[in-house]
Amino acid sequence: MDSASMVNTVAHARDIAARAAARVEAEIAKKTKARQPNRIYEGDTVICETSDGRIFFQEVKGSCTIRVGKKLTPLKPVIGAFYGSIFEEQNKKLVPVSGGLFPDPVAPETGEFEVPDTDNRNYTDTNSAQKLSVHDITGMRESGASGREIIQKLVENSETWDAKTEFSKQKYLKKKQQKYMPRVRFLKCTAESLCRTYRAKNPSKICNIREDSLGQILMYANIHAEAQVLVVDTCMGLVTGAIVERQAGLGRIIAGFEGQQLSADILRRFNFDKSTMESIHTFPLNSVQYLEMLQQMDSVIDVQLSETWTREHQILPGRTHPEMKMNAFSGYLLTGTKVLHVDAATLRRLDSKSTVRKPAADDDDSAVVEPAAKRVKTEQASSDSNEN
Structure with a gap:
């Protein structure tokens, strides 16, 4: 091989290496690109609320499907959407829509409320008031008619629609929307939404903690950025995740656990990045010593045992009232404040740091207020000299 061919070979190899390095750098930049906190990314865990009353967790992957109504639809359109977005199933596809889970094209639930002047005393349900047959509805769906159009046709062909009260119309529309306009809302996994979801599905896994009780735990513990927090979490990582969420990775969390490892099933649903998760440090509780001695300490004040x-x-026009079914128990919250002992030397040092300048009548800034400890000693020396 002559020198010219060797030079060309080396240049070609360098060009291949440069392109490979550029691809690696682009891939790294793509992975390390700052996440927008309100967007849904592939691999995130989201909370799904459907119009038929179901609530469940779902990992977002382009190859996965989700059941909306009675049909399975791919999740790919959800990637990149904002949290809180609502999608409607249309021809086995998820289409982003505006409004709520229950769009009402005929009798909306908002606006001025009017006292109804009709009732159902003469109404008899004989299943013969609907002129539209099942065959007609099936034909409309096969022809590509939207759910809104089908519901509108059902309303137009109902002989008893005008005789219904507004409340009856609401119930009728809601039932038809669940069937012909199934929708799903994708919510972000936060401390509040996770607590609410687990309370609805399996409250025993989070020790029946309610959202307000969790908020009080964070408040009494004085959780803030750059704080060092000691936590023993028996709620599958819910309390630990709430602390991480409030600190946003700016702090240090010491999490004790029993058994082989920290129970963090809920913690993984928060979708924290790697750098944020590095603020959590775990240790086994069986390594804690002198527990009995700590229990006998009397340096804790303002101890309170409370139940939230x-x-x-329910907030609806003309129908605002307390919910008919509520969970009355949310556990007990034990709080207290630990008082640290500060020796005299430390107190004098802190007192000297808090020295402020004394405002003089002639605006002389040279006068300085003496520390409290020094003033006490000076006054004591003066009294001793007067007695002598």
Whole structure:
């Protein structure tokens, strides 16, 4: 091989290496690109609320499907959408829509409320008031008619629609929307939403903690950024995740656990990045010593045992009232403040740091207020000299 061919070979190899390095750098930049906190990314765990009343967790992957109504639809359109977005199943596809889980094209639940002047005393349900047959509805669905159009046709062909009260119309529309306009809302996994979801599905896994009780735990513990927090979590990582969420990775969390490892099933649903999770440090509780001695300490004040209570209300025009079914128990919350012993030397040092300048009548800034400890000693020396 002559020198010219060797030079060309080396240049070609360098060019291949440079392109490979550029691809690696682009891949790293793509992976390390800052996440937008309100967008759904592939691999995230989200909370799904459907119009038929179901609530469940779902990992977002382009190859996965989700059941909306009675049909399975791919999750790919959800990637990149904002949390809180609502999608409607249309021809086995998820389509983003506006409004709520129950769109009402005929009798909306918002606006001015009017006292109904009709009732159902003369109404008899004989299943003969609907002129539209099942065959007609099936034909409309096969022809590509939207759920809104089908519901509108059902309303137009109902002989008893005008005789219904507004409340009856609401119930009728809601039932038809669940069938012909199935929708799903994708919510972000936060401390509040996770607590609410587990309370609805399996409250024993989080020790029946309610959202307001969890908020009080964070408040009494004085959780803030750059704080070092000691936590013993028996709620599958819910309390630990709430602390991490409030600190946003700016702090240090010491999490004790029993058994082989920390129970963190709920903690993984928060979708924290790696750098945020590095603020959590775990240790086995069986390594803690002198527990009995700590229990006998009397340096804890303002000890309170409380039980929180939250009353939920239904807010609808003309139908605002407390919920008919509520969970009355949310556990007990034990709080207290630990008082640290500060020796005299430390107290004098802190007192000297808090020295402020004394405002003089002639605005002389040279006068300085003496520390409290020094003033006490000076006054004591003066009294001793007067007695002598």
